Amino acid sequence: MTDLSKSDPPEQLDPADERRATPTPGDVILKATNLSKHFGRNKSLVKAVDDVSFEIRSSEITTVVGESGSGKSTLARLILRLMPPTSGTIELHGTDVSRIKGRALHAYWRDVQAVFQDPFSAFNQFFTVRRLLSRSKGMLDLKGESLDDRMKTAIDQVGLKKDSLDKYPHQLSGGQRQRVMIARALMMRPVLLIADEATSMLDASLRANILNVLTDLRADTGLTILFITHDIGQACYVSDRILVMQHGKLVESGPTEDVIFRPQHEYTQQLLEDVPRLHG
Numbered sequence: 001m002t003d004l005s006k007s008d009p010p011e012q013l014d015p016a017d018e019r020r021a022t023p024t025p026g027d028v029i030l031k032a033t034n035l036s037k038h039f040g041r042n043k044s045l046v047k048a049v050d051d052v053s054f055e056i057r058s059s060e061i062t063t064v065v066g067e068s069g070s071g072k073s074t075l076a077r078l079i080l081r082l083m084p085p086t087s088g089t090i091e092l093h094g095t096d097v098s099r100i101k102g103r104a105l106h107a108y109w110r111d112v113q114a115v116f117q118d119p120f121s122a123f124n125q126f127f128t129v130r131r132l133l134s135r136s137k138g139m140l141d142l143k144g145e146s147l148d149d150r151m152k153t154a155i156d157q158v159g160l161k162k163d164s165l166d167k168y169p170h171q172l173s174g175g176q177r178q179r180v181m182i183a184r185a186l187m188m189r190p191v192l193l194i195a196d197e198a199t200s201m202l203d204a205s206l207r208a209n210i211l212n213v214l215t216d217l218r219a220d221t222g223l224t225i226l227f228i229t230h231d232i233g234q235a236c237y238v239s240d241r242i243l244v245m246q247h248g249k250l251v252e253s254g255p256t257e258d259v260i261f262r263p264q265h266e267y268t269q270q271l272l273e274d275v276p277r278l279h280g
């Protein structure tokens with residue numbers, strides 16, 4: 001019989017790691033405070049993101065909605081840390097990540113993954129899905145799991161069959177390719193998945209399909225998602241919370257029900273007028 005009193009004490013987790021490992025649904029995992037990104041100067045100054053504050057909660061789908069040019073993609077790029085903010089902060093699990101560099105930034109890029117509009121550009125037409133997914137091997141923290149198992153889990157989570165791994169891009173539909181891109185992101189076991197206009201290049205039926213993949217992931221795995229769209233109808237379909245952006249400003253935010261059925265800001269009301277059936 002093992003003498004438990006003599007066994008090694010359990011490894012102590014850093015409090016931040018502990019929160020990461022077991023986030024409670026609804027906990028704030030990412031917090032943006034007075035975040036701004038300005039381009040140009042003087043007369044050509046563009047305030048793409050202008051003093052924006054919000055929180056993203058664990059196991060929720062938060063959607064940023066706004067018309068073209070409202071600053072959605074710039075906000076996504078800031079959160080992805082593809083560029084530094086002009087001012088303001090981004091905290092992940094309470095740690096300021098707005099200006100991190102080097103290894104810390106690489107670790108952050110594992111935690112915060114993204115899928116973009118165009119599921120075609122990332123594919124090399126001569127590579128199978130397996131080869132495409134294997135390319136992220138160097139960035140993965142497999143924790144003893146085999147690469148093959150990690151790939152199969154991810155493919156399964158997005159509702160693709162295992163034989164998809166041996167397919168070439170031309171053998172997949174646009175929707176299937178976008179699922180592969182989501183699987184590639186999931187292989188990193190991200191804390192947050194950003195889907196930036198991830199359905200825009202798909203036709204209506206495939207669009208619904210991808211939205212369902214996202215809502216299923218949230219329901220089945222507790223994944224936290226930041227969904228970015230110009231379409232308030234899609235925002236209503238998938239979101240727990242909605243953030244409405246206009247000219248770089250956050251003009252309204254709240255639980256989906258409140259924003260959709262009791263919009264306070266004129267701009268939100270205007271966006272909703274374009275979706276009469278939904279509003280009715």
Ligand SMILES: Nc1ncnc2c1ncn2[C@@H]1O[C@H](COP(=O)(O)OP(=O)(O)OP(=O)(O)O)[C@@H](O)[C@H]1O
Pocket residue numbers: 039040046047048066067068069070071072073074075230
């Ligand atoms: N690198 C840049 N240099 C200068 N201006 C930029 C840059 N990136 C974005 N902008 C400007 O910032 C504003 C917001 O752009 P952004 O792409 O974030 O909006 P968006 O809501 O995502 O629009 P879309 O849906 O059309 O992509 C626009 O006026 C855009 O021209």
